[in-house]
Amino acid sequence: MSGVIRIENLTKVYNGITAVDSLNLEVKKGEVFGFLGPNGAGKTTTIKAMMGLLEPTKGKITIHDEVVSVFSGISSSRVGYLPEVVDLWDNLTGRETLEFMCDLKEVPRKEVDEKLHKVGLRDAGERRVKGYSKGMLQRLALAQSVLGEPDLLVLDEPSAGLDPSGTALVKNIVREHVTKGGTVFFSSHILPSVEAVAHRVGILVDGKLRALDSLDNLREELQIPTRMQLVLSSHHDEIKDDLKQNSSIRSYKGNKNMITITCAKRDKKKVLDLVENSGTEIIDFDIQEGTLEDIFLSFSREGGP
Amino acid sequence: MDPKHKILLSVSKKEFMNNVRNKWIFVLTLIFVGSILLTSAYGGIEARGDAGIKGFEFTMRWGSSMVVLLIPIVAIMLGYKAIVDEVEAGNIGLILTSKLDRSRIVAAKFLGLAAVLSTAVVGGLAIGGLFIGIVSGFEGGLDYIYFVLFSLMLSLAYLTMAFTISAVVRKKTHALAGGIFLWVFFNIIYELVLFGVLIASGWELPDGPFTELTFPDWFRYASLSNPSQVFELGVFGILDLANLPDLMNLPFLFFVLFLWIAIPLALSSLIFKKKDL
Numbered sequence: 001m002s003g004v005i006r007i008e009n010l011t012k013v014y015n016g017i018t019a020v021d022s023l024n025l026e027v028k029k030g031e032v033f034g035f036l037g038p039n040g041a042g043k044t045t046t047i048k049a050m051m052g053l054l055e056p057t058k059g060k061i062t063i064h065d066e067v068v069s070v071f072s073g074i075s076s077s078r079v080g081y082l083p084e085v086v087d088l089w090d091n092l093t094g095r096e097t098l099e100f101m102c103d104l105k106e107v108p109r110k111e112v113d114e115k116l117h118k119v120g121l122r123d124a125g126e127r128r129v130k131g132y133s134k135g136m137l138q139r140l141a142l143a144q145s146v147l148g149e150p151d152l153l154v155l156d157e158p159s160a161g162l163d164p165s166g167t168a169l170v171k172n173i174v175r176e177h178v179t180k181g182g183t184v185f186f187s188s189h190i191l192p193s194v195e196a197v198a199h200r201v202g203i204l205v206d207g208k209l210r211a212l213d214s215l216d217n218l219r220e221e222l223q224i225p226t227r228m229q230l231v232l233s234s235h236h237d238e239i240k241d242d243l244k245q246n247s248s249i250r251s252y253k254g255n256k257n258m259i260t261i262t263c264a265k266r267d268k269k270k271v272l273d274l275v276e277n278s279g280t281e282i283i284d285f286d287i288q289e290g291t292l293e294d295i296f297l298s299f300s301r302e303g304g305p
Numbered sequence: 306m307d308p309k310h311k312i313l314l315s316v317s318k319k320e321f322m323n324n325v326r327n328k329w330i331f332v333l334t335l336i337f338v339g340s341i342l343l344t345s346a347y348g349g350i351e352a353r354g355d356a357g358i359k360g361f362e363f364t365m366r367w368g369s370s371m372v373v374l375l376i377p378i379v380a381i382m383l384g385y386k387a388i389v390d391e392v393e394a395g396n397i398g399l400i401l402t403s404k405l406d407r408s409r410i411v412a413a414k415f416l417g418l419a420a421v422l423s424t425a426v427v428g429g430l431a432i433g434g435l436f437i438g439i440v441s442g443f444e445g446g447l448d449y450i451y452f453v454l455f456s457l458m459l460s461l462a463y464l465t466m467a468f469t470i471s472a473v474v475r476k477k478t479h480a481l482a483g484g485i486f487l488w489v490f491f492n493i494i495y496e497l498v499l500f501g502v503l504i505a506s507g508w509e510l511p512d513g514p515f516t517e518l519t520f521p522d523w524f525r526y527a528s529l530s531n532p533s534q535v536f537e538l539g540v541f542g543i544l545d546l547a548n549l550p551d552l553m554n555l556p557f558l559f560f561v562l563f564l565w566i567a568i569p570l571a572l573s574s575l576i577f578k579k580k581d582l
């Protein structure tokens with residue numbers, strides 16, 4: 001499999017502020033790549049450089065084996081792009097907007113109906129964009145990004161401003177796109193939606209790539225703990241000392257007959273056995289696996305993990 | 306047709322249709338019809354004493370001072386947001402997913418807006434001219450055609466200068482401020498400064514009618530670096546109103562205005578090409 005996107009040593013400095021710092025990244029054909037990071041991490045800057053909208057201070061980006069530059073742009077209509085901020089054209093209707101984008105991308109206009117329908121704007125298609133709500137605008141922008149079934153979809157915060165059905169729509173679009181053999185690169189703050197669709201994630205903090213892996217591997221690697229809440233048949237004081245000494249248990253908090261323990265995912269069973277064997281009974285329990293949110297937060301914190 | 310040109314034209318067409326839809330093109334055309342007829346009917350009324358549509362020569366003589374102020378305003382209004390608007394709105398990222406590169410986008414925008422401006426200027430002045438011709442006869446009609454051509458060139462020059470501003474700034478409000486400055490600079494400041502220098506150089510206002518004034522050649526040449534003054538020189542040339550240096554015949558002045566269109570347009574393209582969007 002060849003790399004659809006190749007970012008080599010990308011650095012972007014805006015008047016003294018380093019927005020992206022020596023970023024290396026490769027996204028392969030058929031992959032859904034989630035690009036995460038706190039506000040100001042440099043996600044949009046990276047995406048804009050990928051789209052030929054800004055000149056890297058250093059480094060090189062290739063998309064479909066073509067080097068991206070501000071002079072030639074991406075120069076291929078095989079890329080669909082949803083910018084972070086896009087107001088579209090006030091006095092065009094939704095339909096006209098898509099028709100115009102069809103002309104730009106050399107795609108037959110007959111796709112327009114289907115795309116309007118897909119994003120739930122069939123009834124608003126004849127209305128001017130001027131009167132669209134934030135979410136409707138985002139849906140229309142999303143629709144234009146998939147015109148002509150591009151090979152690569154680049155979406156900068158596709159779920160911004162969308163209601164739950166809109167978020168589901170984004171997921172569907174992404175899934176459908178990869179099913180057809182396409183590649184998706186998207187940035188997002190809505191973590192559950194990233195979790196649901198991304199094969200791999202990259203976490204950018206202060207312009208540097210802090211993690212790059214599948215979610216499963218990241219959980220493992222970062223030892224993002226599993227959290228267990230147990231309700232016991234007796235007061236926790238009885239077993240407190242036993243448990244605190246055990247090396248599998250990373251943290252322990254007790255309150256009357258309830259305890260909250262964190263441990264590595266693979267130690268779950270061991271810890272439960274330990275509690276049972278210490279002479280108390282587990283009446284109820286609740287287990288939470290480390291979420292992307294935990295991973296994300298652990299990187300966003302000063303210094304990282 | 307090269308597919309890139311087809312895409313380019315669809316951008317131009319959108320720009321043009323935009324101004325058809327919001328009726329600007331009609332409003333501007335009417336403004337030009339109205340103002341040329343008004344100057345024909347009421348221009349220089351103290352000198353002639355009566356109102357009523359006059360012939361072409363008269364209309365051009367009094368109309369030119371109106372046209373020279375009005376046209377830049379219209380052109381700047383059309384052009385100042387041309388590029389910065391798409392950048393500020395983030396639409397430029399979408400346009401760039403096409404095969405168009407940045408200089409073609411500038412060209413496309415220019416073609417679209419130039420078509421709007423040409424329709425308004427040529428259409429407006431032609432409709433007005435037709436009316437004048439029917440009422441007062443078509444004598445001097447050819448001169449009037451030159452006058453319309455010079456007006457068109459003036460409008461395009463201001464359009465491309467507004468484009469340059471639009472390519473430089475990051476905010477629409479800054480572009481507007483730049484556009485206003487552009488107008489004030491070429492229509493007030495530049496001429497004042499030039500006259501100041503002229504007076505300082507010892508030139509004195511002689512008696513006698515305005516048309517017989519002679520200015521030193523350097524003063525005329527310095528006027529070439531102001532498109533509004535080039536237009537005025539053009540009108541002088543058409544009406545044979547002033548003693549211009551030999552070199553300053555109509556084709557020459559026309560060519561200078563052409564440079565005033567081409568250079569800012571090329572500059573816009575160059576600036577826009579390197580810009581972070």
Ligand SMILES: Nc1ncnc2c1ncn2[C@@H]1O[C@H](COP(=O)(O)OP(=O)(O)OP(=O)(O)O)[C@@H](O)[C@H]1O
Pocket residue numbers: 014015017018019037038039040041042043044045046084
């Ligand atoms: N045009 C610009 N001029 C100067 N600095 C900029 C510019 N654009 C971005 N920056 C800076 O670059 C850094 C990265 O910004 P960027 O927009 O790429 O972040 P982001 O990860 O997309 O954030 P968010 O999640 O808020 O969208 C920030 O510090 C920002 O202030």
Ligand SMILES: [Mg+2]
Pocket residue numbers: 043044045084
């Ligand atoms: Mg961003």
